[in-house]
Amino acid sequence: MEEPCAPGTHEAALPVHLVVRVPEGLVRLGTGSVARAATELRPGETEHVLTSCTLRLRSPLRKADLDRVRPLLPRPDLPSLEWLAHVNDDRATALEQFVTGWYPAVPEAPEPPSMRPPALDLPEELRQFHRLARQRPRAMGVQNRILAASARLTDPLGEMLVLGEENQGGFYWSVPWTLEGAEADPVVWFREYDEPPIAEQEPLSGFLLQFSLYEAAMGADFLALPRRLTARQADRITAGLLPVPLRPFWPGAPTRFYVAPGLVLHISDEGDDDGDGEGDGARFSAWAGALHRSALAPLADAPVEWTRFDG
Template identity: 70%
Template sequence: MNGNRATALEQFITGWYPATSEDPEPSSVQAPPIDLPDGLRRFYRLAQHHPPSLGAQNRLFPASKRQTDPNGEMLVFGEENQGGFFWSVLWTLDGPETDPTVWFREYDEPPIAEQEPLSGFLIQFSLYEAAMGADYVALSGRLTAQQVDQCTEGLRPVPLRPFWPWAPTRFYAAPGLVLHVSDEGDDSFSIWAGATHRSVLAPLADATVEWTQFDG
């Protein structure tokens, strides 16, 4: 796994999610198997002390719950909350790739490669789920590009290619805030911002946006 990305992922997860304990986890939470890709092993080690990082809307399976697809060709490691799609990496007997392609697949459709390999995907997944599970959120849909620019002004864009083939999604961040913008097609966008404190959302109130929910 790219060292800079691994460091960024660790800094985000440990900064966003309070550690549940400094003691070893119960026996039900197993250490990550050594035959997993490096990025997943690192992620699972973080999740042992930060379990919410496994997901709020969608989820990554705990290391002990990993599974293969029916053909035994792919290691399935995550899914949508209602099982509508899943994420996987290629499973080989020669050992895992260092930073493999992540495949998005609806059950009856051909797989689609995520634009970022595993190292970038895990950052994107973590940002997305942090926003979705935040205590304070702001969300709106059917926005124009100009409205998106208003909402993201002053935020730092995360330098990764879009996440999630269903609705290509980009991320922006500020201290205590994660905001993601999804392209819904037809020049329309949706926004979801998640914050660690209500006051962090306050600057978004200045945007000319009709919010579906606004906790600021």
């Protein structure tokens, strides 16, 4: 139901009263506005039909009302955290269990022989990652990416093997490399193109696990995105999760990972307060991604302000 249109008011700017029917009756959710809508002209029809509509609420929605109109039904097949026990004793197993648990397998596309590089050119840790990604290509990254084995790029001096890059090309990761190949579990170097390289705190085995966790969260269908956090808020948002026992990822903003079944949260330390006048010491950014909205339940009661919460 829409309010009458006042003179000079565009119809799209009017509030929409939101009501949901449940078995017990009607639940009023307040007012909102149309953020995005799509229509479709179906065969044999003369008018477009509304196919989807995203509404933005104008007032906070009580959790009790949300639970009534959209009950939180658990998904029974969330992946386990068995991989977490292997992080510090068998990272190859940890990586395999995480990647195969998070991403469903797809048919493997055969690689033309001409595109297949010699196996000894790459460290074993990277070859394992490529093997996993053949049936789970999204593991290669959705925000940033690990380069395909067929790329085999080197840095401008030809001394480093470039293994991954930022989505806009602003930085890349590399490992020491010679014609004989790379050493076992080498140091990973982060480099912005106009800055000196900085060593990642974890070697390649830990880096690939961190990269996988980061990309899993970034590419997830269900997200929880808070505003910038203070140190106290960062502690409270992770209280119900398990920390991944690795040193911080990414020198640009040291990032730690926290997990629950079907959920990955990463928190990045962005340094001192940005001086925006708020005076609250906010310096941490956070991003949580989940395979199902029920997996976000451990974050539902966190005392933070969300810009998006799909749980």
